[in-house]
Amino acid sequence: MNEVILNVDVSPFVDALAAVVGEANVLTQLDDVAAYVQDWTSAYHSSALAVVRPKTTSEVSKIVGLCSAENIAIVPQGGRTGLCGGGVPINGQPSVVVSLTRMNAVRSFDVAGRTVVAEAGTVLEALHAEAENNDLIFPLVFGAKGSCTIGGNLATNAGGSNVLRYGNARELCLGVEAVMPDGTVINTMTGLRKDNTGYDLKDLLIGAEGTLGIITAAVFKLFPMPTARSTAFLSVGELDDAITVLNRLQDHTGGCVEAFEFMPKPAVDVICKVFPDIRTPLDTPAENGILVEVASSRPHDAKVMEDGSICLELEVMELLSVLMEEGVVLDAMLAQSEQQRADLWKMRESILEAITEAGPAYHLDISLPLSQIACFVGEMDAKMAKLGFQPLTVGHLGDGNLHYALSAAEGRDWEELPLDTAKEMVFTLLTELNGSFSAEHGIGQSKLDVMRKLKEATQIAVMRQIKTVLDPKNIMNPGKLIPTE
Amino acid sequence: MNEVILNVDVSPFVDALAAVVGEANVLTQLDDVAAYVQDWTSAYHSSALAVVRPKTTSEVSKIVGLCSAENIAIVPQGGRTGLCGGGVPINGQPSVVVSLTRMNAVRSFDVAGRTVVAEAGTVLEALHAEAENNDLIFPLVFGAKGSCTIGGNLATNAGGSNVLRYGNARELCLGVEAVMPDGTVINTMTGLRKDNTGYDLKDLLIGAEGTLGIITAAVFKLFPMPTARSTAFLSVGELDDAITVLNRLQDHTGGCVEAFEFMPKPAVDVICKVFPDIRTPLDTPAENGILVEVASSRPHDAKVMEDGSICLELEVMELLSVLMEEGVVLDAMLAQSEQQRADLWKMRESILEAITEAGPAYHLDISLPLSQIACFVGEMDAKMAKLGFQPLTVGHLGDGNLHYALSAAEGRDWEELPLDTAKEMVFTLLTELNGSFSAEHGIGQSKLDVMRKLKEATQIAVMRQIKTVLDPKNIMNPGKLIPTE
Incomplete structure (x- = not known):
């Protein structure tokens, strides 16, 4: 039994939970609970009265009712791959972790309507497979796909590399089923593309990081499987040129940039x-390198030409030639095989591990209007260099989303660098340029301070009002997302 | 001065409004007010203490403050083209109409980022023109485009014919500026594609029909201008075949169906x-006719072939031939000129006027999952015929959205037909099939009864909680959207 509540007899409460989900699905031993009270980042360690693993929405509703009656905090949890500590209990408050991983059924699949209804605990990669079995795709994709769950994806409004074309988790979702803080269930899962009957509760729950209720299932849009692809690595002169390339490529391919x-x-x-x-894919390493991928489901685009290349590749090459003549693109390497394509993506996906291996760094997940990206990077790189940092940036440029990491410059000692000054500078410029201090990772626990400082006060006030009225006991994932007053 | 409040001296209040917006922008004479207290449908007639026409967000905020202090209802208003009475005051409550039409500035235009910031009173067609001046399009379009405003479009989450490809007003909007019921202003207008910093207040305000605050400006996504188009009228055997045609055409054109x-x-x-x-465009009139339009910004698609047709048309024809061989499409007419295309659209756009001219009818704006459309139409048409109705259906089939109108069958007297029974039947089947009783027109006043009856009670409860906490005095467009308890 867990240390937080050693002074209280929680056995009747635990028994009540066991009566709902079965004894095997209530974990209370420290060793069993340990894995559920920390996430992938290992940045937060806490404890829980119990971990409960419901199998149905009705069970979730009953668990919430029991916790509400006892004023015990509820922490909804998926694959624990969040990056801001949103999925683990906070310290100092008796909590129950509600792990949704047993709720992993794909409830229905509509081939004609191109939608799927899946439960919150469904692993993202399992949903990919389900779609592909029906010759369709579910395009949400990022590193954690093998262990994150779609409930967590919705709670954090997850993004990734394909947002540019298909949208983030919110845009891919047509409706949710959720258990509210009072235990009632709402179901907006009609799967309709048009439904103007009241406030948009779906989008209020998505991105709320479990603070307004527990998403138990959702209906998602699916898309045709691309049959042609063209992947390239480009070198552009200035960062603004990259935005030109993006827009020209979108126009040229009819919005096929993935x-x-x-x-x-x-x-x-x-x-x-x-x-x-x-x-490096280019002989002369690119100061500003861009990994671009274009894909299409159009049979015409997949037609094989005499030289073995496909039609879509030729069209991309055609534009790149023009852009090179214009001096907007300096150099380009087109993947000529699936292996070359995989190599390019391997390079892209190695970045986080590489930065982590290379030494200490502070990671920012920011976004900016496309037209302000060049201004931000130019000014900030120069300022950071002066302070002794080496910025290591990658990003989903098409969405204006930069993962801007500050590492120690060659020969500098990380411990002696003025990190607080650097953060202050980043956030000041970000605010001036209308940027966001959390583009796709959310707030959780780790960004509450920045949230308090940078988010418009009137917006925080509205969020607090909504939180207070829907969760008056503050039991639904407390201590996350909304800074205390 | 208006009859509602003849027994109270409102002149100090009116003076205070005039001090904010100037005397010329406070209308109180019955004749001046008349136009603002009824909408396009003429179904609702009411009154207002005054019509106020602010020019700035700060003025809107002050007006809300004055009304809040006096507990006077505020009715935000755009072009008065709503179809459910959401934009006119209700009777029996002293109201001020806040007409946003003077707030019609396009504040900024970002060509590289493909976004535009416009004020709430901007007429939709003016925003179209602004986008086109920059070789881009703002794709929201429907009949009222010449007089509706983008503020009203957002308040009602407007749809139309292009939702299939570009999304509804909500999906086209990247952020709003709004005055909340307590007069505070929130600004989510960063224009960012990714921003996970708290609850989604933008989407809560969009579709709230002015009951949670007044949207004063918004930032919208813009899209490349199509350079190639192919428009056709098809005859399909069964309604389910139409869904097959839709999906095949989407795959064949890479999602270019507009x-x-x-x-x-x-x-x-x-x-x-x-x-x-x-x-009629076909020699043998189609039992199930489909007007389809495909468009693309890809230069390749606009290439002119030897026979004068363009590449995109050829690709569409190629697929239609296959579908005709398969017996899925029975007959097809492709527009061969801009005139033929205009004729097809004129036919489509004449439907509402034609039904209205032809006699009395009851109009439904419903949506269904694509896979349930055929079931609904088949079953309902048969039931309605038995009752003596002739259903006249058109719809944005790609979104599952039907405008299902009930008229009197040949030789039947409208006044004697059992409309209530018919409505009951429609709504019962709609509910069984997971459909919506308001796909794109919203609730306003006219659908409050249906809302009370058909919307999930737990969702209405959550809506009431949100409304109560954000607008405790119930002054923000009262009597709309949320049924009373």
Whole structure:
């Protein structure tokens, strides 16, 4: 039994939970609970009275009712791959972790309507497989896909590399089923593309990080499977040129750009240093490298030409030639095989591990209006260099989303660098340029301070009002998302 | 001065309003107020203490403050083209109409980022023009475009014919500025594609029909201008075949379908009867007619072939041939000129006028999952015929959205038909099939009864909680959207 509540007899409460989900699905031993009270980042360690693993929405509703009656905090939990500590209990408050992983059924699949209804605990990769079995795709994708759950994806409004084309978790979801803080269930899962009957409760719950209720299931949009692809690594002169390339490529391909990833030289250098088998794709390393992928389901685009290339590749090459003549693109390497394509993506996906291996760093997940990206990066890189930092940036440039990491410059000692000053500078410029201090990772516990400081006070006030009225006891994932007054 | 408040001296209040917006922008004379207290439908007639026409967000905030202090209802208003009475005051409560039409500035235009910031009173068509001046499009479009405002479009989450490809007003909006019921202003107008910093207040305000605050400005996504188009009128055997055609056409063109409008024979017959100069596009009139339009910004698609047709048209024809061989499409007419295209759209857009001219009818704005459309129409048409009705259906089939109108069958007297029984039947089946009783028009005043009856009670309860906490005095567009307990 867990230390937080040693002074209280919780056995009747635990028995009541066991009566709902079965004894095997209530964990209370420290060893059993340990894995559920920390996440992937290992940044937060806490404790829980119990971990409960419901199998049905009705069970979730009963659990919430029991916790509400006893004023015990509820922490909804998926695959624990969040990056801000949103999925683990806070310290100092008796909590029950409600792990949704047993609720992993795909309830229904509508091939004609191209929608799927899945429960919150469904692993993202399992949903990919389900879609692909029906010759469709579910396009939400990022590193944690093998262990994150779609409930967590919705709670954090997850993004990733394909947002540019298909939207984030919110845009991919047509409705949710959720248990509210008083135990009632709402079901907006009609799967309708148009439904103007009242407030948008679906979107209020999505991105609320479990503070307004527990999403138990959702209906998602599915898309045709691309049959043609063209992947390239480009070198552009200025960052503003990259935005030109993006827009020209969108027009040229009719909006087929699936990924447009910024990979400037410092980040690529770190990757090549940490992983010597990864080679830079261009002979002259790109100061501003872009990994771009275009994809299409159009049969015409997949037609094989005489030289073995496919129609879509030719169209991309055609535009790149023009852009090179214009001097907007300096150099380009088109993947000529599936292996070359995989190599490019391997390089992109190695960046976080490379930065982590290379030494200490502070990671920012920010976004900016596309037209302000160049201004931000130019000004901030210069300021950070002066302070002794080496910024290591990659990002989903097409969405204006930069993962801006501050590492120690060559020969500098991380411990002696003025990190607080650096953060202050970043956030000040970000605010001036209308940027966001959390583009896709959310707030959780780790960004509450920044939230308090930078989010418009009137908006925080409205959020508090909504939280207070829907969860008057403050039992639904307390201590997350909304800064205390 | 208006009859509602003849027994109270409102002149100090009116003076205070005038001090904010100037005397010329406070209307109190019955004749001046008259136009603002009824909408396009003429179904609701009421009164107002005053009509106030602010020019700035700060003025709106002050007006809300004054009304809040005096407990006077506020009715935000745009172009008065709503179809459910959401934009006019209710009777029996002293109200001020806040007309946003003077707030019609396009505040900024970001060509590289493809976004535009416009004030609430901007007429939709003016925003179209602004986008087109920059070689881009703002794709929200429907009949009222010449007089509706983007503030009203957002308040009602407007839809139309292009939702299939570009989404409804909510999906086209990246952020709003709004005055809350206590007069505070929130600004979520960063224009960011990714921003996970708290509850989604933008989407809560969109579709709230002015009951939670007044949207004063918004930032919208813009899209490349299509350079190639292919428009056709198809005859399909069964309604389920239409869904097959939609999905095949989406795959074949890579998601380029902009409109997919259902036009069955009874509706087309009424159009041709009322407007004799409109001719059916096919020699054998289609039982299930579909008006389809495909468009693309891809230069490749606009290439002119030897026979004068363009590449996109050829690709559409290629697929239609296959579908005709398969027997899925029975007949097809492709628009060969801009005139033929205009004729097809004129036919589509004449439907509401034709039905209205032809006699009394009850209009439903419903949506269904795509896979349930055929079931609904088949079953309901048969039931309605038995009751003596002739259903006249058109719809944005690609979104599952049907405008299902009940008229009197040949030789039947409208006054003697059992409309209540018919409505009951429609709503019962709609509910069974997971449909919506208001796809794109909203609730306003006219659908409050249906809302009370059909919307999930737990969802209405959550809506009431949110409304109560954000607008405790119930002054923000009262009597709309949320049924009373």
